[in-house]
Amino acid sequence: MPSPALPLKLQDLPPRAAHLCLGVEAFFRELFSSSEHPHLPQSAVLGFSGGADSTALAVMLCCLSERLGLSLHVAHLDHGLRPESAREADQAKALCARLGLACVVERRDVAALAREHHLGIEEAGRRARYTFLETVRQETGADLCLTAHHLNDLAEDVLMRLVRGTGWPALGGMHALDLERCLLRPLLLTPREDIEQFLRDIGLDWTEDPSNLDMQFLRNRVRHTLLPLFVQENPNFLASISGLWRLAQLDSEYFLSLQPDISALLEVSQNSTTSLDSFQSENCPVRDSLDRHVIHENHTLFLGQDSLDLPPALRLRLYKLALEKLGLGQPLLETLFKLDRAWSERQTGKVFQFPGPKTAEIERHGIRFVQTRTK
Amino acid sequence: MPSPALPLKLQDLPPRAAHLCLGVEAFFRELFSSSEHPHLPQSAVLGFSGGADSTALAVMLCCLSERLGLSLHVAHLDHGLRPESAREADQAKALCARLGLACVVERRDVAALAREHHLGIEEAGRRARYTFLETVRQETGADLCLTAHHLNDLAEDVLMRLVRGTGWPALGGMHALDLERCLLRPLLLTPREDIEQFLRDIGLDWTEDPSNLDMQFLRNRVRHTLLPLFVQENPNFLASISGLWRLAQLDSEYFLSLQPDISALLEVSQNSTTSLDSFQSENCPVRDSLDRHVIHENHTLFLGQDSLDLPPALRLRLYKLALEKLGLGQPLLETLFKLDRAWSERQTGKVFQFPGPKTAEIERHGIRFVQTRTK
Numbered sequence: 089m090p091s092p093a094l095p096l097k098l099q100d101l102p103p104r105a106a107h108l109c110l111g112v113e114a115f116f117r118e119l120f121s122s123s124e125h126p127h128l129p130q131s132a133v134l135g136f137s138g139g140a141d142s143t144a145l146a147v148m149l150c151c152l153s154e155r156l157g158l159s160l161h162v163a164h165l166d167h168g169l170r171p172e173s174a175r176e177a178d179q180a181k182a183l184c185a186r187l188g189l190a191c192v193v194e195r196r197d198v199a200a201l202a203r204e205h206h207l208g209i210e211e212a213g214r215r216a217r218y219t220f221l222e223t224v225r226q227e228t229g230a231d232l233c234l235t236a237h238h239l240n241d242l243a244e245d246v247l248m249r250l251v252r253g254t255g256w257p258a259l260g261g262m263h264a265l266d267l268e269r270c271l272l273r274p275l276l277l278t279p280r281e282d283i284e285q286f287l288r289d290i291g292l293d294w295t296e297d298p299s300n301l302d303m304q305f306l307r308n309r310v311r312h313t314l315l316p317l318f319v320q321e322n323p324n325f326l327a328s329i330s331g332l333w334r335l336a337q338l339d340s341e342y343f344l345s346l347q348p349d350i351s352a353l354l355e356v357s358q359n360s361t362t363s364l365d366s367f368q369s370e371n372c373p374v375r376d377s378l379d380r381h382v383i384h385e386n387h388t389l390f391l392g393q394d395s396l397d398l399p400p401a402l403r404l405r406l407y408k409l410a411l412e413k414l415g416l417g418q419p420l421l422e423t424l425f426k427l428d429r430a431w432s433e434r435q436t437g438k439v440f441q442f443p444g445p446k447t448a449e450i451e452r453h454g455i456r457f458v459q460t461r462t463k
Numbered sequence: 464m465p466s467p468a469l470p471l472k473l474q475d476l477p478p479r480a481a482h483l484c485l486g487v488e489a490f491f492r493e494l495f496s497s498s499e500h501p502h503l504p505q506s507a508v509l510g511f512s513g514g515a516d517s518t519a520l521a522v523m524l525c526c527l528s529e530r531l532g533l534s535l536h537v538a539h540l541d542h543g544l545r546p547e548s549a550r551e552a553d554q555a556k557a558l559c560a561r562l563g564l565a566c567v568v569e570r571r572d573v574a575a576l577a578r579e580h581h582l583g584i585e586e587a588g589r590r591a592r593y594t595f596l597e598t599v600r601q602e603t604g605a606d607l608c609l610t611a612h613h614l615n616d617l618a619e620d621v622l623m624r625l626v627r628g629t630g631w632p633a634l635g636g637m638h639a640l641d642l643e644r645c646l647l648r649p650l651l652l653t654p655r656e657d658i659e660q661f662l663r664d665i666g667l668d669w670t671e672d673p674s675n676l677d678m679q680f681l682r683n684r685v686r687h688t689l690l691p692l693f694v695q696e697n698p699n700f701l702a703s704i705s706g707l708w709r710l711a712q713l714d715s716e717y718f719l720s721l722q723p724d725i726s727a728l729l730e731v732s733q734n735s736t737t738s739l740d741s742f743q744s745e746n747c748p749v750r751d752s753l754d755r756h757v758i759h760e761n762h763t764l765f766l767g768q769d770s771l772d773l774p775p776a777l778r779l780r781l782y783k784l785a786l787e788k789l790g791l792g793q794p795l796l797e798t799l800f801k802l803d804r805a806w807s808e809r810q811t812g813k814v815f816q817f818p819g820p821k822t823a824e825i826e827r828h829g830i831r832f833v834q835t836r837t838k
Contacts, residue, residue, distance in 0.1 A: 251696045253703025255710050256631050306696060314692055321626045321681060328628025331796035335630050335779065342776035401717035404710065421706035 260336020635711020
């Protein structure tokens, strides 16, 4: 059965679909318009599941590739969790062929990965996908990885972060452009409804991952129970989330703009044999424009007593910054407050545990932050 | 039937109840420890419904009155919505007599008030309560009004604000000390569970308002549906909310600390016949320590073009500040963003509507904020 022709240029799209596409382009450009990273990426790898979201994004980016000057690769990871997953990988390849896109397919045994690393299936799958995407990005020499997260995903993310007790501005949800991870999410402010309408408008079908209905995952309980309750109370809830996200981005930038002042208060421990280096990443051309402070070994940072002169709102963010510089793992807001109280009251010797794992110990003249993971 | 004796001093309380009481005292003192309002209030009026929350707070404050140097009045408003409400008013008086507290009872026809002002019953009741409390405060010459809002109320408030699309830091929930409204909420970080346990520990019964079960109210749908789902996902959810609230207070203070700089950008319109005055309230001794800018007539503020040099995060807060100075009514975050975009792009003549009602109009050299309510 021959497949119907796919629109490969903006002018081939029906009006409503073209309008949506132009909105995505505007958001894409807006993300790169800030002075920190003014250049549009020239090449990108799209994480492609075959679901509505990544299917729509693939088509949109094909239609926009000339206007954006973007060369696109596609990467599909077969999680090997369902019997039909191999067939879905073939479908992904077929769609990419129709769009004229190069497609890399790989299979990972996510269930084995989960067992091996004592992770939930969902988390193991997430990690496998991002690792695979980054590998393909490096192999193809692309500037960025793209994912098809949309506004409903963002709303779910905000609710999950609220569930977990995330502070501000992280409560505003995932970034649309994460230069640390060379990650871009061009659909982040596009509602899922508009994405499905786009596909219907161009007459393209999609497959849905049945695990999206599995209520053993927090994500799905948020998707199918919590989020609908919020939308029921406020039909404009998704637009509200979009506003909250924009505010969080502004506050995040604002706190970062103070960072040169406040991060001067962070020193590498004198006991450490290493130093804070500013380096240029070899791998991510877009990231090149950012200075990154990296602690190579010993994984220790020291925050001196000048920090007590800061407004508490900024001191809290400085703790968070120090912990982030030591690696992954989100600190609980409650623990940051306890740390701040202990430091303000000079409770020398007191130690606080953070995920990572990391610790913060109150010393006589400051706080020592240590990454305690054994290698 | 004689009622059992009530504990009227801290040393009369069972250990667990005394511990809770001391926690409330610590929070009470903490709220007044900031330099803005360093003096504890000497007298207060407690809004008393007869429910668990205000019953527990009345007993706690009796036990703490000597330690805090606080003289307490009680005010009970009979909403006249249920046949048993008159009897409940008598019960309130009887409990106050046992506690040795002066009690003012008044009856308002809240249903009629709702009809008259085209309000929901819940909103009409809320307004009637706060107006009544403030009246009693002024009549008794008390420093503050007290309400028994607790941590579950706060969590519900955060969820309702999220539903409505509130920005940060307002998303963190109601204030514990609101000097503008002479309002103090000493139980705001105490979980409802601890309050009920306190009453059981001292052998005191309470009546529950059956309208708390009425699912036609958003508040009750949040209480009985949304909040339990969050607690189910994270048994420490209430503690998380407490952390989020503390962070919001810090950020709120931080943005206020920048206010002298940013509010210098706000001028009273040259077309207006009035001026920004700094005045001392005659009514609220605690509030006396704050300067308040009030616009008496014409209700107009003008924000000049220097505002475009501010970081956007601060400019957004400046719009909010201008709107707040013009009176009640929460602006939608989305509208603030649209206003900011229009002002950045100098879309002269464009007008935005805000609740109050208020408007903001882009002019050639700034934004004119106007309170448009007809008197």
